[in-house]
Amino acid sequence: MSSTSLIELNNVSKTYSTAAGDFPALKNINLKVGGGEFLGIVGKSGAGKSTLLNMINGVDELTEGEVLVAERADGRKLSIHDMSEDARSLWRGKNMGVIYQSFQLLPMLNLLENIMLPMDLSNNFHPRRSRERAMELLQLVELEEHAQKLPAFISGGQQQRVAIARALANDPLILVADEPTGSLDSLTADHIFDVFEHLVHDQGKTIIMVTHDMGLASRFSRSLTIADGELQNGQDALNFDRTTAGQK
Numbered sequence: 001m002s003s004t005s006l007i008e009l010n011n012v013s014k015t016y017s018t019a020a021g022d023f024p025a026l027k028n029i030n031l032k033v034g035g036g037e038f039l040g041i042v043g044k045s046g047a048g049k050s051t052l053l054n055m056i057n058g059v060d061e062l063t064e065g066e067v068l069v070a071e072r073a074d075g076r077k078l079s080i081h082d083m084s085e086d087a088r089s090l091w092r093g094k095n096m097g098v099i100y101q102s103f104q105l106l107p108m109l110n111l112l113e114n115i116m117l118p119m120d121l122s123n124n125f126h127p128r129r130s131r132e133r134a135m136e137l138l139q140l141v142e143l144e145e146h147a148q149k150l151p152a153f154i155s156g157g158q159q160q161r162v163a164i165a166r167a168l169a170n171d172p173l174i175l176v177a178d179e180p181t182g183s184l185d186s187l188t189a190d191h192i193f194d195v196f197e198h199l200v201h202d203q204g205k206t207i208i209m210v211t212h213d214m215g216l217a218s219r220f221s222r223s224l225t226i227a228d229g230e231l232q233n234g235q236d237a238l239n240f241d242r243t244t245a246g247q248k
Helices: 049-056 085-095 111-121 127-140 156-167 186-203 214-219
Strands: 005-018 021-034 038-042 064-070 077-079 096-100 174-178 206-211 222-227
Touching (some): 021 206, 038 214, 049 174, 096 156, 111 127, 156 186
Parallel strands (some): 096 174
């Protein structure tokens, strides 16, 4: 991997205005993520995990600070939140895969069509190549025999594997995963981790995953803790391991 970071968060804060007053969800977050890392962000419910992911993927606006992400071609970093909302959405579709705990599969589309959808939304759709790519991804998550089924006719664990395949549709450098194993049994969760580890070790993907399960910390190449909107590991958040990221 490169000796420079792939993602940088510099003094990122997020405050929500509520009827009861301002609520600081994130407080002065500084974080560097190296290419090829499997980074875990561990914290209790309400600690700020999902908000942190939404700063990294640009779904939500930040209050202060900046989020920089290296572009695919030359390593130069761009500021996600300096882009317009439309440009940010297009950039995210091509460069970052997002995996949700609740899967977010479209119920009226079969599994193959769900995986092809991000290609269409990012102007990457080609009838034959997109279908072949979607089938390859279903094979990666061992669900190719279910390609024509609707999401309602497969299990929750299988739906999560389809969600991972969909996140990979445009071959992004980065995957962000919000509690992807939180509603799964331990055996299925282990399989999901096996898929993630394959993506990091064999395909060079960078994965940032948030979880409330402290017992999963050892599964990541690096683990950080968040509480009350603050990263607790201090300097560890800035010192990613340049020699072992992406290795276990």
